[in-house]
Amino acid sequence: MTNTSYGTEPRGNERYRLSFTVGGLLASQGHLVAGLFMADGECADAAPDDELGDRIAQVRRRAVDENVLAVRTQAANVRMVREAIKRLSALTMRELRHLADADTPPRDCQALMWVAMCRYYALVGEFANEVLRDRYLLGMSTVDHGDYDRFILAKAMWHTELEDVSRTTALKLRSNVFRAMAEGELVDGVDNTLLPSLLGRTVTGILEHRPESFLFFPMNEH
Known part of the structure; x- marks a missing residue:
């Protein structure tokens, strides 16, 4: 794909895409x-x-x-x-x-759109892998705003664009990630309890062609 505004965001980009506010x-x-x-x-x-x-x-x-x-x-x-x-x-x-x-079952649509968000926005994908999934694998019961804020603070050491984001935009980005996780039934929308992903057989078979996609979900090793 020739237009760099589209497609999966490469890991290691100099600057993150930060337009996931809506x-x-x-x-x-x-x-x-x-x-x-x-x-x-x-x-x-x-x-x-x-x-x-x-x-x-x-x-x-x-x-x-x-x-x-x-x-x-x-x-x-x-x-x-x-x-x-x-x-x-x-x-x-x-x-x-x-x-x-x-x-297609709604849960499959939710899973695919979560994968799409994580691929398109590398920052979201890294949060899903390094925080959401890791906390699940470590037996922790929730993921909250504090976890997200610490993740962003760590990433900002290498991505100064995160420091340049206004407070209002930063809150919108965080809010939209948690909204997406709740709508995708990855966390409880009330108390941020982690909800294990039980992907259906069909969507699992589809994602096996891109097995790194499973790293975006709170689930055991696939």
């Missing part, structure tokens, strides 16, 4: 927009491991023009579609097909 997990929105990609003939015929490439612009335009996400205002519609497509760009065609399928 939308939470976007599971239902991702399902709807993935359906538009699958309605595109080229996407439907693409190889399972392909990514979205040049098809992004036309699907984004259609999603906005038709207000597929049923968002009230034009500005919010554009923002939500853009965010959903960014995350979907980190999924393979195999993953997108399952996400778009009308018969």
Whole structure:
């Protein structure tokens, strides 16, 4: 994928992508927009491991023009579609097909959109692996804002852009990560209790093609 604004964020980037301030997990929105990609003939015929490439612009335009996400205002519609497509760009065609399928269980959609968020935003993926999953494996029962703040403080030693983020934006980023985890049933939305991930057979089989994806979940070694 030639546009560096899309696709999985490489580990070791000099600067993190830090635009995950809206939308939470976007599971239902991702399902709807993935359906538009699958309605595109080229996407439907693409190889399972392909990514979205040049098809992004036309699907984004259609999603906005038709207000597929049923968002009230034009500005919010554009923002939500853009965010959903960014995350979907980190999924393979195999993953997108399952996400778009009308018969796919909601839990599978949640899992795939969490993977999409973790791949697109390396900071979120590292938090999922290094904090969310590690705390589960160590037998700890919760993950809270303090854990996130300590994680960010440690990362800021190597990523000065984290120090440049305003307090308001930093709080939005943290809030959106915890909202996404709650919507993905990774933590309890009330008390942040860790909820073990019990992935279904189909989505597990799909993610086995990218086994590093399992590192984003509070679960034992796969």
